[in-house]
Amino acid sequence: MIEILVTGGAGYIGSHVLRALARARFTPIVYDNLSGGFPEAVKGFELIRGDIGDYEALRRLFGQRDIRCVMNFASFIAVGESAADPLKYYDNNVGRTFTLLRAMKEAGVSDFIFSSSAAVYGDPDTVPIREESPLRPSSPYGRTKYFIEEALSDLGLSDGFRTISLRYFNAAGADPAGDIGERHSPETHLIPLVLRAALDPAYAVTVFGRDYDTPDGTCVRDYVHVNDLAEAHVLALGRLLDGGGPDVYNLGNGSGFSVLQVIESARRVTGRDIRVAYGPRRSGDPARLVASSEKAARELGWSPAYTELDGIVETAWRWERTGRRGSC
Ligand SMILES: NC(=O)c1ccc[n+]([C@@H]2O[C@H](COP(=O)([O-])OP(=O)(O)OC[C@H]3O[C@@H](n4cnc5c(N)ncnc54)[C@H](O)[C@@H]3O)[C@@H](O)[C@H]2O)c1
Numbered sequence: 001m002i003e004i005l006v007t008g009g010a011g012y013i014g015s016h017v018l019r020a021l022a023r024a025r026f027t028p029i030v031y032d033n034l035s036g037g038f039p040e041a042v043k044g045f046e047l048i049r050g051d052i053g054d055y056e057a058l059r060r061l062f063g064q065r066d067i068r069c070v071m072n073f074a075s076f077i078a079v080g081e082s083a084a085d086p087l088k089y090y091d092n093n094v095g096r097t098f099t100l101l102r103a104m105k106e107a108g109v110s111d112f113i114f115s116s117s118a119a120v121y122g123d124p125d126t127v128p129i130r131e132e133s134p135l136r137p138s139s140p141y142g143r144t145k146y147f148i149e150e151a152l153s154d155l156g157l158s159d160g161f162r163t164i165s166l167r168y169f170n171a172a173g174a175d176p177a178g179d180i181g182e183r184h185s186p187e188t189h190l191i192p193l194v195l196r197a198a199l200d201p202a203y204a205v206t207v208f209g210r211d212y213d214t215p216d217g218t219c220v221r222d223y224v225h226v227n228d229l230a231e232a233h234v235l236a237l238g239r240l241l242d243g244g245g246p247d248v249y250n251l252g253n254g255s256g257f258s259v260l261q262v263i264e265s266a267r268r269v270t271g272r273d274i275r276v277a278y279g280p281r282r283s284g285d286p287a288r289l290v291a292s293s294e295k296a297a298r299e300l301g302w303s304p305a306y307t308e309l310d311g312i313v314e315t316a317w318r319w320e321r322t323g324r325r326g327s328c
Pocket of ligand 1: 036050096183
């Protein structure tokens with residue numbers, strides 16, 4: 001069995017990737033400091049509690065195990081917080097990731113799959129966004145992803161690292177089993193907030209800006225199901241094991257949905273009323289972020305199973321209504 005170190009594997013996306021790895025007969029080892037992750041999300045998998053900034057712990061781990069590849073999900077993820085406290089983000093998402101890469105280099109482990117983000121593009125000139133579009137991140141969070149991508153390409157040239165950066169658009173939904181799902185604190189992502197409003201009549205979801213140049217005036221985003229993201233990781237791993245990389249891929253659904261369309265979808269799926277409040281635009285929020293994932297389709301053979309928004313929201317609703325409550 002091939003061992004894969006999944007740093008940040010107790011979080012939202014990582015916990016779904018563990019299941020996809022197990023289905024594909026890999027052996028994931030979760031390494032997570034539980035700053036934003038949960039042990040109950042990784043039931044049935046080996047969990048080592050540790051920080052990617054702890055060089056000694058990583059050195060020991062690489063010495064003891066036969067790790068073939070590292071998938072790194074460990075980072076802070078809130079765009080707004082990154083603007084308020086950039087050092088927190090540069091320390092964790094850049095500094096500690098370098099420590100992880102140094103430990104890998106010393107151990108002779110060179111295969112690395114990195115959770116990058118659509119945030120590397122900033123406000124794009126055109127949509128759908130292709131990988132060769134200009135990289136102009138508009139937040140410290142986006143810059144942390146950009147810096148790591150650049151470092152990975154340097155490490156490929158100097159140290160033979162073979163890396164794939166996956167630029168996720170808006171990860172959404174949950175495993176249809178309903179027992180794992182999105183659980184950020186504070187939650188800043190739209191679908192969980194909309195579903196909070198479905199569950200709590202006293203809560204109103206805020207729509208930031210209704211004067212964008214989009215059909216209904218609200219921001220358009222590309223929602224990609226978390227299990228489709230998970231499958232893309234398995235395909236990217238296969239490519240590295242076959243000698244591929246370095247490379248970078250967008251992962252999105254290719255369809256854009258506005259904030260109001262998401263709210264309408266949640267009303268259909270839940271059958272409940274959802275209170276809405278309107279607020280001003282947030283700075284740095286582009287009008288449209290929609291991926292072209294043609295490259296991932298062509299080179300990885302990736303084809304998202306969840307193409308309809310209602311199907312994505314339905315799995316998130318199952319998690320919000322049953323799974324999350326069971327695990328709180
Ligand atoms: N959720 C999205 O829509 C989205 C979109 C684009 C990119 N991403 C990226 O995907 C990755 C996973 O996102 P997520 O939504 O699952 O976030 P998450 O917060 O649910 O998971 C991150 C995990 O990393 C762990 N972690 C953080 N810092 C750590 C450290 N120093 N050492 C060890 N563990 C650490 C946390 O405990 C948590 O379990 C992140 O890198 C994020 O930037 C997410």
